[in-house]
């Protein structure tokens with residue numbers, strides 16, 4: 001039941017052909033210098049084992065070696081998963097922006113930090129470490145002068161661009177937390193996140209540009225802040241030439257400031273950012289990440305999972321509004337002193353060759369994208385890839401949802417020319433960085449298509465049964481938990497630690513529950529099977545069914561609604577909404593929606609909507625409807641089946 005419908009024998013035969021049997025001698029000092037002194041560690045397997053059994057020693061060495069500290073930490077970790085207490089590197093003080101900028105400006109000021117791949121191909125802008133630091137300091141001073149202080153939370157509603165990155169880093173510089181909201185969200189969704197974060201400051205741009213279209217971001221902010229009494233000021237940067245109406249609340253970001261901005265000395269466990277993600281109840285969760293642990297985990301995973309080397313150009317095409325953009329467009333690459341791409345456009349603008357033309361033009365070495373885009377692009381045909389020289393590519397990454405074998409194969413064979421490893425990386429907003437990926441420690445390791453495979457250093461994934469008992473054998477499936485704390489994990493849900501404990505710590509006491517199911521193969525490799533709760537995944541974006549129902553239910557003609565995900569061959573899951581009356585679905589950016597209006601919803605006698613029944617109807621699996629005995633009114637199902645057939 002847990003296993004996705006993928007055939008093991010297909011995996012087995014494919015894995016043989018991708019298996020790289022070369023075994024090279026292992027030079028630990030070259031691979032991970034800080035591990036050279038680890039006792040008894042002479043090969044990769046021993047290093048992996050050491051990171052688990054001597055976790056404190058491992059993380060302390062990595063933290064000392066990779067981060068620049070203002071004062072050293074005295075305690076490596078103080079964690080109790082069963083109580084939701086997670087603390088790393090206490091006593092230590094540092095500044096994240098110094099780690100991402102100043103220290104690289106000292107060694108290589110003219111190195112390119114950001115390549116802003118703007119919507120129009122060929123109009124990219126390169127920003128050096130020196131000028132990104134300059135931009136960050138000016139913004140930090142502007143925020144400080146305008147009263148933003150340590151402990152405040154600044155909401156950023158901007159598309160990927162250097163000023164958005166500088167805004168994030170300016171917050172980090174002065175000790176404020178940031179709350180980046182995806183600039184495709186509606187005014188309503190933005191307002192809810194601003195209110196929950198209690199932001200008094202918002203940063204935005206006049207307009208966005210995406211796929212050749214102009215998007216009125218400032219207007220969306222204007223509407224949103226109407227319902228947010230906490231907001232005192234809105235900083236507005238100019239992405240286009242078009243002027244916008246400025247109110248008393250608005251501040252132009254063109255104001256000139258000094259380029260020297262003293263970095264705040266932050267405690268390891270001070271908040272770095274909030275990032276909202278969907279939960280299984282209506283209210284999105286503001287997951288809280290802190291300074292040292294998050295940054296360390298992002299930088300280490302960025303370097304090892306993708307085999308990132310100095311001088312490489314890293315191309316993560318995720319929006320900065322998602323955790324993937326935070327960890328792998330911004331923090332991981334910059335902490336490593338790398339060159340990172342900020343992608344403003346879409347995979348099909350101006351044509352389906354966009355990604356690969358960009359790879360050629362920017363000489364991208366690691367490309368990190370989502371299966372939904374790969375599935376879309378493969379339908380357009382191989383010639384869109386073959387038109388361009390993608391020989392700079394070394395590693396291809398996939399994230400956000402399971403990658404099906406067809407998409408994996410195409411990515412590997414056509415995009416990667418059969419020579420680039422495809423790393424299917426599993427992780428979540430909650431985990432801060434990649435937890436399971438094919439090659440966390442060994443650039444020659446075997447890769448099985450469509451499998452995330454192996455835990456990263458210090459990570460201990462486990463599967464449990466319904467009672468929470470550990471499943472110890474291989475070739476087994478169950479809820480996926482993480483048994484050992486790691487520095488990158490979220491610390492809490494903003495303003496709701498109880499919800500954090502109930503969601504992640506209580507379902508399987510002693511373990512961190514991920515909400516996903518997984519299969520562990522005969523060989524001990526992990527394959528993610530998907531969400532176990534009512535969160536659905538459309539094009540790699542997490543949406544809570546309850547959250548969408550909230551929006552639908554706001555329509556005056558709708559009494560109630562039930563939203564479910566269904567398999568969609570491009571988007572992963574589409575959304576079907578069954579509403580009991582007529583409605584119009586406006587004002588949100590949710591696409592792939594299919595509505596069916598019904599007189600009543602199938603409910604249990606206790607009033608719970610039986611979503612699994614709706615899912616079966618949509619999948620046209622009427623034989624699989626299962627036990628309907630708890631239904632209050634079985635006729636409701638008949639009506640829905642009939643209505644669905646009429647629609648199809």
Ligand code: WTA
Pocket residue numbers: 277322323324398399400401402403424425426427428429430452514515516528529530531537540541542
């Ligand atoms: C899903 C995105 C299968 C999973 C980084 C997880 C995946 C949710 C994979 C987190 C993968 C992410 N294979 N499923 N490689 N990566 N997921 O918070 O259900 O936006 O729980 O973080 O995406 O989504 P989030």
